[in-house]
Amino acid sequence: MINVGVIGTGFIGPAxxxxxxxxxxxxxxxxxxxxxxSARAHAQQLSVPHAYSDVASFLQHEGLDVVHNCTPxxxxxxxxxxxxxxxxxxxxxxxxCMTMAEADELVALAExxxxxxxxxxxxxxxxxxxQAASMLRQGEVGRIFSVQGSYxxxxxxxxxxYNWRVEANRGGASRAMADIGSxxxxxxxxxxxxxxxxxxxxxxxxxxxxxxxxxxxxxFSAVQEGVRYEDKDVTTEDMGSVLCRFDDGSKGSxxxxxxxxxxxxxxxxEISGSAASVAWDQETPQQLWAGYRRQANAILSxxxxxxxxxxxxxxxxxxxxxxxxxxxxxxxxxxxxxxVAQGKPPERDKASFATFYEGAQVMSIVExxxxxxxxxxxxxx
Numbered sequence: 001m002i003n004v005g006v007i008g009t010g011f012i013g014p015a016x017x018x019x020x021x022x023x024x025x026x027x028x029x030x031x032x033x034x035x036x037x038s039a040r041a042h043a044q045q046l047s048v049p050h051a052y053s054d055v056a057s058f059l060q061h062e063g064l065d066v067v068h069n070c071t072p073x074x075x076x077x078x079x080x081x082x083x084x085x086x087x088x089x090x091x092x093x094x095x096x097c098m099t100m101a102e103a104d105e106l107v108a109l110a111e112x113x114x115x116x117x118x119x120x121x122x123x124x125x126x127x128x129x130x131q132a133a134s135m136l137r138q139g140e141v142g143r144i145f146s147v148q149g150s151y152x153x154x155x156x157x158x159x160x161x162y163n164w165r166v167e168a169n170r171g172g173a174s175r176a177m178a179d180i181g182s183x184x185x186x187x188x189x190x191x192x193x194x195x196x197x198x199x200x201x202x203x204x205x206x207x208x209x210x211x212x213x214x215x216x217x218x219x220f221s222a223v224q225e226g227v228r229y230e231d232k233d234v235t236t237e238d239m240g241s242v243l244c245r246f247d248d249g250s251k252g253s254x255x256x257x258x259x260x261x262x263x264x265x266x267x268x269x270e271i272s273g274s275a276a277s278v279a280w281d282q283e284t285p286q287q288l289w290a291g292y293r294r295q296a297n298a299i300l301s302x303x304x305x306x307x308x309x310x311x312x313x314x315x316x317x318x319x320x321x322x323x324x325x326x327x328x329x330x331x332x333x334x335x336x337x338x339x340v341a342q343g344k345p346p347e348r349d350k351a352s353f354a355t356f357y358e359g360a361q362v363m364s365i366v367e368x369x370x371x372x373x374x375x376x377x378x379x380x381x
Contacts, residue, residue, distance in 0.1 A: 022333075026066075067083045080096070092356075107360050118332075118336045121354035126282070136191060140276060147192065147269065148253055152257050154262060160210070176258050187267065189358075189362075198379065206239065209232065213229055214229065215228075240255070268280070278291075285323070301320075365381050
């Protein structure tokens with residue numbers, strides 16, 4: 001049994017725990033949170049036997065093999081550093097850290113300690129995203145001409161929508177691009193096998209001032225009556241559009257928004273090639289559209305017997321048994337823990353999950369997008 005500890009119990013921490021418990025060979029033995037009271041309450045709620053409020057003490061827990069860092073963005077770098085120095089395998093929520101200097105340091109430290117390292121880019125783990133990637137690898141799409149897509153949400157649509165991610169000192173200088181645009185970039189690079197090498201970005205803030213609840217609110221929380229608000233200046237983008245160039249000369253464009261009414265979590269891509277096109281929408285994740293010039297278009301489903309043989313195992317249930325985000329999350333954890341069980345990280349660029357290398361590379365794309373917007377020009381990644 002592999003013993004795991006989780007730091008952070010907000011929206012994403014319990015999602016990690018749920019996925020881990022589906023693996024069968026992993027035991028979540030400890031939780032670490034911001035206060036003793038919160039840690040004990042969440043440990044009881046999630047049926048985890050041990051609770052800590054200090055990272056150093058948590059890392060001394062007997063028999064701890066792996067740590068999951070599920071804290072807010074501004075805590076990632078220091079906690080990741082502590083975990084690596086303690087010699088524990090590490091799975092970090094994204095972003096890996098807040099600056100490229102920190103990313104370079106963490107990559108070097110992970111290499112030096114030899115631990116298995118992963119970053120939570122989950123969308124590449126959907127069965128039909130894996131199918132799309134397989135189709136491109138096998139030449140079924142032909143030479144890539146262009147890529148289009150978007151990642152749209154509406155949870156920041158209203159002036160009273162507020163979260164720690166809005167604050168640059170806690171969430172980072174970029175919000176929409178770093179929070180969800182990073183997922184789109186990782187997904188499209190995985191599917192195409194190509195790296196984004198240059199960007200032209202145009203970013204927007206639709207609410208320069210937001211009204212924040214004085215008592216705070218959780219991510220994706222419902223509207224509350226009788227709440228008192230205070231004005232907060234906003235410096236991080238709500239939306240943006242990007243032109244991009246890939247390392248093989250193909251080109252693309254995508255839009256990102258957290259203020260798109262009615263779109264809850266719509267990551268979409270369409271890849272146009274010389275032989276066919278493929279398109280996928282995360283809000284209907286079991287379907288992959290394939291378009292053709294001289295034959296009927298097709299909608300593929302996540303039925304293992306219909307998928308390419310090299311990725312059929314990513315659909316874990318028979319056709320018609322819908323699999324979604326929690327299942328992709330479980331797939332991601334399974335791939336990571338295969339490496340943990342082997343006791344060493346996979347070779348660079350050969351991992352089936354996103355590692356610190358991908359985490360740092362996507363951070364460099366986000367940094368280039370910010371620079372492009374500020375300078376109003378194309379920027380190399």
